[in-house]
Amino acid sequence: xxxxxxxxxEEMVGPAxxxxxxxxxxxxxxxRTRTKIKAWTRIRLPFILPARGLLSGLDGGxxxxxxxxxxxxxxxxxxxxxRRPLYALAxxxxxxxxxxxxxxxxxxxxxxxxxxxxxxxxxxxxxARVCPKHELIFLCNTEEERRLIAGVGGNAIFSNHNLMxxxxxxxxxxxxxxEYDAVYNxxxxxxxxxxxxxxxxxxxxxxxxxxxxxxxGDRAFIRRLQAQSPLHSIxxxxxxxxxxxxxxxxxxxVYNQAAxxxxxxxxxxxxxxxxxxxxxxxxxxxxPSIGGxxxxxxxxxxxxxxxxxxxxxxxxxxxxxxxxxxxEIRGRTLERVKAERLELMGYLSALKQRMGSDDxxxxxxxxxxxxxxxxxxxxxxxxxxxxxxxxxxx
Numbered sequence: 001x002x003x004x005x006x007x008x009x010e011e012m013v014g015p016a017x018x019x020x021x022x023x024x025x026x027x028x029x030x031x032r033t034r035t036k037i038k039a040w041t042r043i044r045l046p047f048i049l050p051a052r053g054l055l056s057g058l059d060g061g062x063x064x065x066x067x068x069x070x071x072x073x074x075x076x077x078x079x080x081x082x083r084r085p086l087y088a089l090a091x092x093x094x095x096x097x098x099x100x101x102x103x104x105x106x107x108x109x110x111x112x113x114x115x116x117x118x119x120x121x122x123x124x125x126x127x128a129r130v131c132p133k134h135e136l137i138f139l140c141n142t143e144e145e146r147r148l149i150a151g152v153g154g155n156a157i158f159s160n161h162n163l164m165x166x167x168x169x170x171x172x173x174x175x176x177x178x179e180y181d182a183v184y185n186x187x188x189x190x191x192x193x194x195x196x197x198x199x200x201x202x203x204x205x206x207x208x209x210x211x212x213x214x215x216x217g218d219r220a221f222i223r224r225l226q227a228q229s230p231l232h233s234i235x236x237x238x239x240x241x242x243x244x245x246x247x248x249x250x251x252x253x254v255y256n257q258a259a260x261x262x263x264x265x266x267x268x269x270x271x272x273x274x275x276x277x278x279x280x281x282x283x284x285x286x287x288p289s290i291g292g293x294x295x296x297x298x299x300x301x302x303x304x305x306x307x308x309x310x311x312x313x314x315x316x317x318x319x320x321x322x323x324x325x326x327x328e329i330r331g332r333t334l335e336r337v338k339a340e341r342l343e344l345m346g347y348l349s350a351l352k353q354r355m356g357s358d359d360x361x362x363x364x365x366x367x368x369x370x371x372x373x374x375x376x377x378x379x380x381x382x383x384x385x386x387x388x389x390x391x392x393x394x
Contacts (some may be wrong), residue, residue: 137351298333
């Protein structure tokens with residue numbers, strides 16, 4: 001147990017000292033070790049391989065998300081994150097070096113970490129030397145993130161990635177009755193601190209796994225959530241004990257079944273689900289955090305509570321009992337979102353003109369929401385797609 005008496009993440013997947021927990025922890029350590037070894041190699045290769053020749057394709061299998069924002073001029077939207085955020089981009093750009101291109105880089109995890117900023121400083125020097133025709137623009141989730149990137153020579157603007165959430169998908173559904181005090185959309189991860197919600201009387205989880213635990217650990221974690229209370233539910237369909245995916249419309253329906261949305265991690269990115277809650281009209285209970293999810297919070301309907309289960313429960317009950325009209329929360333959020341979208345549209349219009357485009361300025365929001373915006377594929381596949389945009393060869 002932690003000093004405050006709360007379960008650790010490990011204890012949530014099995015009682016302390018139990019054989020099952022020992023096996024799960026051993027499997028988890030082995031999984032982490034394999035992942036670290038692979039990551040150590042993967043994040044270094046792109047910066048040492050040549051652009052041409054037999055060895056140049058060794059990193060072509062690295063997966064990365066990418067969206068072709070503009071074909072001519074070539075502008076690509078690329079989420080970045082992790083300990084070395086630019087490694088996959090380096091694998092892509094190294095072989096695209098002869099071609100002029102601009103990259104809009106969206107941090108999907110906070111860059112407000114000294115070691116990460118120092119690594120970005122070093123890697124930006126590599127890009128300047130190897131890919132001088134490429135312009136990298138960071139779309140930062142917080143002003144502090146923008147300041148840090150600018151401080152190491154990066155080109156950065158403040159543009160929180162929650163602007164990308166579609167208000168057409170996430171919206172109030174007046175015909176859906178409220179069944180839960182709160183909803184928590186959080187993947188299976190120690191960073192999400194699910195235990196902070198355990199004192200809430202009626203709770204629904206939306207969850208997923210990205211492999212931080214082995215499958216046995218994921219199953220044990222799901223069982224722990226199910227066992228917490230008969231009034232706590234998991235909205236996802238369970239397949240062989242593992243959570244299946246919900247559609248975006250399905251997630252929105254779950255939001256509408258709850259009175260309050262929860263944000264419980266201490267450090268992450270700007271947290272898409274925080275904006276999804278607001279657009280669905282939910283007030284929010286959050287803990288103090290780094291990453292930018294609080295950019296659109298309003299004290300009229302968002303409470304920053306201490307990271308204690310009792311404090312979270314009390315904050316949820318306060319907002320639940322206030323019954324703030326959902327359309328009010330959504331409307332006030334959209335006012336801010338639309339103003340910042342206009343700023344970004346102006347910036348992107350000027351960028352295209354600076355790159356030689358004759359297209360008129362954007363009159364409508366040019367992004368179609370986060371669902372399906374970027375496509376995950378190996379670097380070599382993205383390169384073939386970009387090469388097909390013109391008669392030139394990469």
